[in-house]
Amino acid sequence: MLGKQHVSITLATVFPLLVPMLFNGDGNYQLYSISILIAVLIGSLTPDADCGGKSKLYYDFRFVYEIMIPLQKSVVWIFDRFNLKHKLNLEYEVGNEHRGIMHAPIGILISSLLIALIVFILAIIILKESAVVIFVTVFVGLLIGQFFHLMEDSCTVAGINWKFPFGTKELKGKIYTFGKFKGKKDIRPAISEYSLWSITFFLLVGDAFDYIDLTQLSVYPLILLVLVLMWILIISIAKTDFQFWYQDIEKIRKMKKIARNIGK
Ligand SMILES: [Zn+2]
Known part of the structure; x- marks a missing residue:
């Protein structure tokens, strides 16, 4: 999936849960949620540091990219040096490939921890206080x-092996990152984006018209339920292969232009 799609879908997933905290009125809560949001944004791009070419992470958050490259090399070196494949009886060799260790739960845990630790040390030196809170929010967000x-x-055809390198538990869909047919675009990433952002939209409109009280923490379980259901739907449609998903790029462009003109 493209970098900008990762950013939008991920933020749209997390934002509804942070909206009540942002509206809580407590300055600390607002600060925590902004800190989590920034970390989520960076985290949504972090795994693609392994893609070989220059990813969106390289252009937008160069400092994280510069941490990720040596980190990946070190992890690969450690696995190789200590012959961990043999010792831990792993199913896969850990190498530098795209969608390898940095695209696995173990990899995201290691990289989140390392980046959060670096931010923690910087926070101790610069701020001298709140370093622990910053560490926790950055780690959780990443x-x-x-x-x-x-x-x-x-959701893409390449998919993810969630048990890498210990075993095989592949989850994959039928979405091609760069399109399956020439001149056509898979509209499912966009549908996922807009559907998820609509949750935030309804929360804000609901709050403005007093249908929802965002200061009540009891709205959290409901938001969580809606998010889980929406993600089940996103994964389910990613596994289908209807012609409808592939729309003319020209047609989409025209529709966007019309929508923009209406907006004006
Ligand atoms: Zn990726």
Whole structure:
């Protein structure tokens, strides 16, 4: 999936859960949620540091990219040096390939921890306080962002092996990142994006018209339920192969233009 799609789908998933915290009025909660949001945004791009070419992470968050490259090399070196494949009886060799160790739960855990630790040390030096809170929010945010990156990649034909390198538990869909047919675009990433953002939209409209009280923590379980159902739907449609999903790029462009003109 493309970098900008990772960012949008991931943020749209996490945002509804942070909306009540952002509206809670407590300055601390607002600060935590903004810190988590930034970490989620970076996390949504982090795994693709392994793609060989220059990913969106390289252009937008170069400092994280510069941490990820030596980190991946070190992890690969450790597995090789200590012959961990043999010792841990692993099913796969850990190498530098795209969608290898950095696209697996173990990889996102290691990288989230390392980046959060670096931010923690910087926070101790610069801020001298709140370093622990910053560490926790950055770690949680990065982990969530990277987790949803894996979920999104699981909707594509290449898929994700969730047990790498210990075993095989592949989750894959039928979405081609760069399109299956020439001149056509798979509209499922866009549908997922808009559907997820619509949750935030309804929450804000509902709050504005007093249908929902965002200061009540009891709205959380309901938002969580809607998100889970929506993700089940996203994964389910990713596994289908209807002609409808592939729409003319020209047609989409025209529709966007009309929508933009209406917006004006
Ligand atoms: Zn990826």
